[in-house]
Amino acid sequence: MPTLMHLYPLTGAALVGLGLYGIVTLRHPLRQLLAVNVVGAGIFLILGGLGRGTASTDPFPQALVITGIVVAVALTAFGAALVVRVAEEERARDDTAAVEATGDSA
Amino acid sequence: MSPLDLLVAVPLALMIAAVLLGSRGRLLLLAAIPVMAGLTVWLLLLPEGTAHIVGDWNLPLGILLRADGVAQLLVAATSACASIIGLYALREFAPGPSGSETAHGYAFWPLFYLLWGGANAGFLTTDLFNLYVALEMVSLAAVAMAAMGSLRAALQYFVVALVGSLAYLLGVALLFANYATVDITLLAGTARPDLATKVALAVMTAGLLIKAAVFPLHGWLPPAHAAAPAPASALLSAIVVKVGFVILLRLWFEAFPAIVAPAALDVLGWLGALAVLYGSIQAIRQETLKALVAYSTVAQIGYLLLAFPLVVTAAGSDRAWAGMTIHAIAHMLAKAAMFLAAGLMLKAVNGHRLEDLSGLVRVMPLTVAAFGLAAISLMGLPPSAGFIAKFLLLEAALEQGAVFQAAILLVGGLMAAVYLFNPLSRTFAGRDTPVTEAKDTLQTAAPLALGLLAVSLGFAGQAMVDISAGVSQAGPPAAAVGEVP
């Protein structure tokens, strides 16, 4: 029986689908990282939104969501650093290749 | 006092020390090994079904820690693998000659303890959300270690692992909303075959299959495992993939056995069979040693899933359960031994291809022997632990008339023989390769010890079967359950 209380968790379900679409179709890893965060936000909305009573909101899922948000930012930060490092390495490889190419022709 | 929490707390305390000291503090490992060994023995000696809550908070609010057979065996194997891999890594991740430290040398040690503590936390808890946090501890350490080898492969691994974790977390959210608890022992008592439960189980399983690198979701594993430094590869293949596998066991056989359709188990069994065949064929085709060993992991994970339909069937289910669990720890020991041995061999010849190995047995016989011992267990030859596992599974399969599974078990063993014989035979044949690396006793001993353990554990087959049977099917200890609204 759908109720108005389902509005936010349903929004969460939509975010999960949208985010997954982003992960699949976006090719740049930073954009994928952003999409992953959208999925995470959707899951949190489902977790917290289904814990709402008529008068109060269950503090238990709220705490789980806060834990989840912190874990998400930790992983996102590492992922972002990894993306930058990969780009840096590829840039360095391109530069070396360019230097070698000019060296050969000279 | 209880080993259930200390097995997590001690590695975390060591992680703090490692953050403070970096590779200068790496010799703390020598203190950690006896402590963790003692805690592991204690864990193994605990009476069957020992469990207690954390702090003073009963279920469903609190978190229950429990020593069942799976946890006991996997924690023990993790202790053995981590200790020996750590000893091997002492030389690899050490300060340079002038006392200067590298980022890898610094970061390896905190990540190592994070992985160790996270894996133990995952094996010992019965709480699905707690398992999520443990899973992320392990994944984070694993990706960072993979990045020490290949950044590209690590990035791919990272995205895949993140998607797997999120799928798992989505299931946890649905289960909590549906049952107002995320404790496996409580879920087992109240499980209903409703839509939310089925969707939750489906997305969690999909996420965990990705994390455990089950065919066809294995694509990330070979590049990441093959490129990482040898100790990191060993940790990834031995320990990390087992965490996802154990959560699958918890979900399918503990929380929801009552509502799982046999057809669903058959699907997992099929996936396992495909993984065995595909991984083995790929391993045979590889021309570099570490890629071969990595594809062997894909194949060996397949056996774990192959056993799923055997376990739920009543007849001989104990044997299939034991075979599956023992296979998990046999693979841990053997694969850790194999990656360490492979690392030493490749470093010695300064190459990575199979043909670089020619004549190596004359130069480093002990390392080749370690590789061979690990191969014996992976092929499932007696008297190894791998043999016990495959024998139990085969017996269970034949008893249940599961000819298909039995055939896969035999074919998989033969294919393992093919792909593992190839590198071994190269070390015996041909010209001698010039060897560059100076010998290090500890590093030579490490894979040998793991290989010997993998083979000799076969003699403890009955003991392992007995331990693995220690599943507290009876539900949570009465004292641990509070007022359920």
Add this chain to the structure above:
Amino acid sequence: MTLADYLVPALLYIGVFFYAAGSLGLLRFQDAELRLHALTKADNVGLGFVALAAALHWGSVAVAFKIAAVWLFALMAAGATAQLMARRAKTAAERGTDR
């Protein structure tokens, strides 16, 4: 109905008007300096009116004090950010790049 009951919505409408003006400026003005000008000045006045409405609505001195602190803080943050952005825009314009 007390005076506050009329004042609160009135203040809110005034606040929203300034927000709308600021947003319009952001969209319509030509260069970075003008846009910043619209954003920081009009929007902060708007925020001030909304804050005033909120303070009146709750009608407690302690809350009003907190809201005033928030507004002051937002003013400082907007000023400092706008200054940084304007300087960046200026150097970018001098260099002839658009970043």
Add this chain to the structure above:
Amino acid sequence: MTLAFDLILCLMIVGTAAAALLTHNALAAIVFFIVFGNLLGLAWLAMNAVNVAMAEIAIGAGITGVLLILTRQRLMALGDDLISAETPGWLRAGAVLACTGLTALVGSAVLSVAPADDLGGPIAALLPELGIENPVTGVLLAFRAYDTLLETFVLLGALVAVWSLAPGNAWPRPPASLNLAESGGGSVAQAFGRLLLPLALVMAAYLVWAGSDFPGGAFQAGTVLAGGLIIAAIGGAVAWPRADNSILRAVLVLGPGVFLIIGLAGIALGRFLFYPPGFAKAMIVAIEYSLALSIGATLALLLAGRSVAPDHRS
């Protein structure tokens, strides 16, 4: 009125998320993501979850947003134009189908569950034992303290993992400077940074203290602290320390360390993470203050990134 508000908010949340995912411009995507995060914060407020709203706005929108912007800037400095390669049409069509299917499946699973506050009652009954009034803090630091303990190690581990990416010649030098105020006339940014850092400290201390009884707590406080540190770094008021700075390392492990020690001390009294009766609040506040400090430093350094080589500019 509320229904209209909820509906519009949900539509805006989905809309900003879609914009963040579908736009070609990476900067626009990030900006939409930050707006999305702030709208989510409003959604949590509308759901009476103030603690989560604060965490979402501060961490989900704030820290993650700054992180994405900094990462974009670093990538552009490396010549990465951040253009996501066009994916083939069949893949997009398949993804649309699959994701619509998943949304429908998850959506119907969501609809099959009746929203209910199941554990609020039992938690409220136990709070007097702890001596605190904010139930979310109670869950985080008592009932689920084990989760929270492990989570703080995930955060610490993430920083170590970021540090592990430092190139060979860079370790253990400090991360790249964020200072925007170096080239003369930077006094406004600098003054703001100088002013903000002590304000952030006071604010963080208040959030921890208030967090026992009102919304707030160590994670929100740590984020405020991290924000202050970042602004101060942008203004040039603080410089990043070297990774081998022992004071820095002590600050980073302080929170997890105190948490672990209190947990282990509980073993002497009975069980891991057992708080002695009557001292629960004191223990929780001690853990939270040390955690807030460590979380603040960790988050700020996660944004700052890893060591960079001496000649590196970004």
